[in-house]
Amino acid sequence: MKRLEIYKEFTSMLDYLYNQNISNSLTPALSSKIGSSLFDAQTAITVPLKEVMHEIIDDALHSPCEILHASVYTWMIEKGLHGELIALAALSLKDYLIRTNAPELLWQFYERNKNHADAAKILEALASKDGPDMPLSQRVEYLARAVVCMRSDQAGYAPRLGVFLRELEDKVEVARIQQQILNTICNQQHLYDPMTVRDAKLRLNSSLIPITQLYEEYAEPLQLWECKLAIIHCSGHQDAMLIQGIWTNIIENELKNATAPSAEDKLVILMSKIKLLGQEYSGTPHCFPIEFLLKQMEVRACRLRVSNDHIIKGFLELGVSLEELLDLYDNACQLIAPRHLLVLTPVARLDFGFLEY
Structure with missing residues (x-):
């Protein structure tokens, strides 16, 4: 009991130094023109306070008494000195953080001490914890940080950890789609019933949802076409008719x-819009069907009775070669409906492009 009272006095001393340091940091600097000797004297007294406090903490942690260590750690957490706490890297800190159930600090401790796999496991557990207290954006951030941890020092490339890294990468991709769905609903909430929006916000922020449920419960019934495309891309599902239907609705x-x-x-x-999505999906041909999109764009250009120059330029900027584009237009001329035969115009333009090229 007497020892605890001594430790209480010890933390009171830390309180004093901490408060003095805060007070001095808020004191306006004195001009060197007005009493420079006073300024020098004050600086000599106040500058070392933080250093003195850290030296005292360091000395305390060299004591074999774990109760004293715990008193110091508790005090630092109460003061919000989380960065300084993790920087201590004391051996007893790990046990303290486990005992007091502080996973937000424990993963940082593991990461700082290059135990990246354990840090990633804690981050994954934090992201997967159900409840409305943690927003979806924080869950995504935790998962992304877990992936970074596993890739650090090639930790995730060890045979026993490679599967975990792949699982994390899949999880963060699905979580980002969930965030995309949430953002879309929030941005278009005027299109939906208020209760639907409220329930969606609550559920999407309360847990990580499997990709199948995201599709069946949100993307499909709410007609979130770009989200549907993202889900198909993530899942690797190949259904040409479904994908073409999604693109038609996006257009x-x-x-x-x-x-x-x-x-x-x-x-x-x-x-x-086509170019923006093309930058995301052009590397996955089944999700970015160039021939279908080219035909759709030409049909819209004909209906609008405008030049096709922007279409040609856009697909070239997406990396479609002139040769490939000409072949696509040749196919379009053979298959497109007669009322849209204005598509011959860009073919002629492309022929001239070849001559210039």
Whole structure:
């Protein structure tokens, strides 16, 4: 009991030094023109306070008494000195953090001491914990940090940990799609019933949801077309008709929501959307069916009665070669409906492009 009272006095001393340091840091600096000797004297007294406090803490942690260690750790946590606490890297700190159930600090301790696998496991557990107290954005951040931990020093490339790394990578990808769904619902909440929006926000923020449920319970019933495309890309599902239907809806929605005054501006906006999604999915041909999209864009250009230049330029910027683009237009000329035969115009333009190229 007497020892505990001594430790209480010890932490009171730390309180005094801490408060004095805070007080001095808030004191305006004195001008050297007004009493420079006073300024020098004050500096000599106040500057070492933080260093003195750290030296006292360091000395205390060299004591064999773990109760004293715990008193110091508790005091530092209460003061919000989390960075300084982890920097101590004391051997007794790990046991203290485990005993007091402080996973948010324990993973940082493991990471600092290059125990990346254990840090990643704690981060994954934190992200997967159900409940409304942690927003989805924080869960995504924890998972992303876990992946970084596993990739550090090639920890995740050890045979026994490689599977865990792949699981984490899959989890963070699905969690980001969940975040995309949440963001889309929040941005378009005027389109849905208020109760639907409220329930979606609560559930999507309360836990990590499997990709199948995200599709069946949110992307499909709420017609979140870009989210559906992201889910198909993530899952590796290959269904050409389904993907073409999704793209058709993305195109129609983009045109419907375009507020540009001219038809040409609407086509530019639409092509910008295609390019944006193309940067994400062009490496996955089944999710970015170039031939289908080219035909769809040409049909829209014909309906709007505008030039096809932006379409050609857009696909070239996405990395489609002139040769491939010409082949695609040749196929389009053979298959496209007669009323859309204006598609011959860009073929001619591409022929000239070859001559210039």
